[in-house]
Amino acid sequence: MEKNEILMIHGTNYKAMTKQILEAANLEALIGTKDKKIGLKPNLVVAKPASSGATTHPELLAGTIEYLQDHGFKNITVMEGSWVGENTDRAFDACGYGAVLRKYNVPFFDLKQDSYKEYDGAGMKLKVCDAPASLDFMINMPVLKGHCQTTITCALKNNKGVIPDSEKRRYHTMGLHKPIAHLNTIARNDFILVDNICGDLDFEEGGNPVVMNRILGFRDPVLCDAFVCEAMGYRSDDVDYVVLAEKLGVGSRDTKNAVITRINDSVMEDKPFPMTGRVKRLAAFAEPKDACSACYGSLIYALDRLSDKGMLHKGMKPISIGQGYKGEKGAVGIGSCTRCFEKSLAGCPPKAVDMAAFLEEEWVK
Ligand code: SF4
Known part of the structure; x- marks a missing residue:
């Protein structure tokens, strides 16, 4: 899979769709040797199930782990730190991740408990937790959804989960956009698997899910977020951190020249959409x-x-x-x-x- 490609799959069997999209990306080749240390970073921002529109569906986690283990990768850790004020373990339980990780015997690391170091993120001093910084390959698993301060949130902002809580508070004092863009010059984004199943209309904590039953795959986090802007009715110019991330060389906003591969067609629902x-x-x-x-x-x-x-x-x-x-x-x-x-x-x-x-x-x- 090339950096300007976008993979798209529709349906309701989320675990099978995840495996299909990872096969289509040939993730195995992107990762390389089987001894690589792989991290999965879902969005567990709050203690709410994925149906709320806030958090990553556990089926995406299951499909990704199954794909990796089927291809001989053993060194896998799921890692995340919820937002300030939320307990990551509570979010982990609310999202039903325990059963998935027990089934596949994969560990979970609460990044709120992690140590961290300071890095130079393109001219900004930024702290990143040690566990994600030590990985060879990071699979970023954000939810496509709205955000009351940054308009949208997806790949770039999901990396806010790999920083300590003190840093999350500091980002808010800096208006979020600039530090998020700079963070992504140092945080890994090796593959991005987007949960576009029912992300929230305008709040990262969920409550108004919009059912789309779609999963997307990217290698470029800026292309991902630029596409997400357009998928939510905005232009990427409207979101400062996406524009700045491109300027800092994190990726490209050029959705016009992106190559979209549809693995299947959009699906018609056989039951009414749940709506709030x-x-x-x-x-x-x-x-x-x-x-x-x-x-x-x-x-x-x-x-x-x-x-x-x-x-x-x-x-x-x-x-x-x-x-x-x-x-x-x-x-x-x-x-x-x-x-x-x-x-x-x-x-x-x-x-x-x-x-x-x-x-x-x-x-x-
Ligand atoms: S088949 Fe019709 S309803 Fe379905 S995505 Fe295409 S245009 Fe829309």
Whole structure:
């Protein structure tokens, strides 16, 4: 897998999907010799199950460990430190990681208990815990979700889990963006496996999950976060730490020249999407008919961007989306399934950033 590639897989068998995406990336070759010390860094920010939209699904952990062990890698540790004020062990239990790690006999290391050293992160003095710093290969396993201060959070910000709590507090006093970008000049990002199953609409602690049933693979954390911006209806220019990380040479924001490999097509849900308050209110502006989760989820993010601009009002004609509209005529539709509509946005699925621009132009009156 090259640095400008993006791997994408859809479905609901998350463990099998994880193994498929790692096979497609040929992770074995990326890691190298079997004696390599490998770390898995999920997002256990708070003590909430993955269905809340805050934390990494345990199935991704199971699939990754199974892939690694099947390929002869034995030196594997799962490591994470929850946010300040949360106990990592509580988060570990809430996410059901204990059963997974017992099954595969893999240790967990709470990074709040780790020692640390100070490094020069492209001109900033930053502390990083010793266990992640000693690894040969780090698999960063963030959740694609919103964040009240940094707009989005994914690969780059997930590395905030590999620093001591005192440093996490200091980052907040520095406005987060700059230290996060600089941290990623020293923290490892050898492979990024993104949990895009049901990340939260706008809070890192979850509560409003947006179901998309998708897992993504990257080698470049900046490309990852730039793609995530667009998947949530933003441009990467909107998020300072993504722009700065590119300037510091961490990676590239060039999503236009990225090579996207879809391992399978988007999947249609056979049951209604579970929705909470804010997501439900946004969904009221859509009229789905057999919509794929990645398409429908992207539309929720696009509608949220329009809501941010005060463009959603009662009485607006709902937007059509889904495979049930194939061959039908209508006014405004999203995705190639609505190509016979008067106004339709091509793509299968289109990105939320393109949906937001299209709807602003063709639907908002
Ligand atoms: S355009 Fe149609 S088939 Fe493609 S993702 Fe959207 S709903 Fe699914």
